[in-house]
Amino acid sequence: MKDINFSRRDFLRTAGAVGLAAAFGGIPADIFAEGRRLYKFPEKTDLILLTSRPPQLETPLHYFKELITPNEALFVRWHLANIPTSVDLNKWRLMIGGNTDKALELSMDDLKKFEKVSFTAVIQCSGNGRSFFEPRAAGGQWQNGAMGNVTWSGARLKDILTQAGIKAGSVDVVFDGLDSGPLPKVPDFVKSLPLDKAVEDDIIIAYEMNGEPLTMLNGFPARLVVPGWYATYWVKALREITVVSKTYEEFWMNPAYRIPDTPCACVAPGSKPGKSVPITRMNTRSLIIEPAAAASLKVGRTVDIMGLAFSGGYSIKDVTVSVDGGNTWRESRFGKDMGKYSWIQWYYTWKPEKKGKYTLMARATNSIGESQPFESLWNPSGYMWNKIESIDVNVA
Numbered sequence: 001m002k003d004i005n006f007s008r009r010d011f012l013r014t015a016g017a018v019g020l021a022a023a024f025g026g027i028p029a030d031i032f033a034e035g036r037r038l039y040k041f042p043e044k045t046d047l048i049l050l051t052s053r054p055p056q057l058e059t060p061l062h063y064f065k066e067l068i069t070p071n072e073a074l075f076v077r078w079h080l081a082n083i084p085t086s087v088d089l090n091k092w093r094l095m096i097g098g099n100t101d102k103a104l105e106l107s108m109d110d111l112k113k114f115e116k117v118s119f120t121a122v123i124q125c126s127g128n129g130r131s132f133f134e135p136r137a138a139g140g141q142w143q144n145g146a147m148g149n150v151t152w153s154g155a156r157l158k159d160i161l162t163q164a165g166i167k168a169g170s171v172d173v174v175f176d177g178l179d180s181g182p183l184p185k186v187p188d189f190v191k192s193l194p195l196d197k198a199v200e201d202d203i204i205i206a207y208e209m210n211g212e213p214l215t216m217l218n219g220f221p222a223r224l225v226v227p228g229w230y231a232t233y234w235v236k237a238l239r240e241i242t243v244v245s246k247t248y249e250e251f252w253m254n255p256a257y258r259i260p261d262t263p264c265a266c267v268a269p270g271s272k273p274g275k276s277v278p279i280t281r282m283n284t285r286s287l288i289i290e291p292a293a294a295a296s297l298k299v300g301r302t303v304d305i306m307g308l309a310f311s312g313g314y315s316i317k318d319v320t321v322s323v324d325g326g327n328t329w330r331e332s333r334f335g336k337d338m339g340k341y342s343w344i345q346w347y348y349t350w351k352p353e354k355k356g357k358y359t360l361m362a363r364a365t366n367s368i369g370e371s372q373p374f375e376s377l378w379n380p381s382g383y384m385w386n387k388i389e390s391i392d393v394n395v396a
Contacts, residue, residue: 034061036049036143038060047060048060055076059145071209071210077146079252083179085216094222096240097164106160115155117156119341120149122341123147123148123149126230128385130383152227169245170195170245174190175233176235177239202341206222223237258276264373267378282312285309286307287389291303296395297352297393299352303350305348307346314368316367317366321350325390334346346362361390362388373386
């Protein structure tokens, strides 16, 4: 059983120091990544700070050289200011009820009595890449680090709901965590899944990440994991699961986390959609990790271009790479395959023969033919960024 190694006082001291440092510019010049400020929160390494209350912390790209993202480096995204900073597992219970045959109160020991399942899955914020949208989309200005690849372990949600007994007429399953708003009028962060989605085999209540208990900032003691879907559904620090007999449409389902109801989930830049639907499955993405943007390379010296690619529950069929700004494309080779929910690392060996500036690009295609656009597709919330990755390097 995990010992909580920091108190609410310790946590708030960290958050307060971050806020004061940001306000007064008291940030050491060497604590930066990709030109942005780094801070260390409890159980975390130095991460890129977006906000301190609620914590929004982005993973520096160099951690994505690893197939599995270390727990201490996984990004953090909370919506409400009052987040749990300690949990007594002797008192914590996961409550299951609503339109069920019986109500359950599960301790951590009870949760671990269910069959344990594990898989590796990308967790990605809906707004990952939002800072690249033009015109600017409101919200946290994430670059590419609001994601990670983690091996999750826990109990199937389906097994828990089966034990409670799902009554006829059930429509949605609703999830609530231990976080809360600073004022009564702030909507509690509550999300829902359609019942048919909730009872899929791969939807789990996770209590481990990479073989260890969840970190506090990533949802200790247990969180919902919906592989292939954006992380808005992956409710952290779960306390209550409720089966309901009508579609749940409170604030964080409607109007929040909606995308245009168009085939591309996009509208003309600066416009508003006529109709919207909840965001759900992740689209196809690729990312160049090495070399870094603006890197200096040597003419005639071989370099391995390396990156990652993933899609929302579909395996990646291929990743093609261009070293001439998209004029010609060549297929990359893949690293270890960790399953359809994981990202896969890809590699392309290149020997630049001439000096100059080169534009490197990567484009992924999944097993059902979904790929990436050459031009950015815009929506008002800055969701689902997946434009073809492009970086410039210099060869001397």
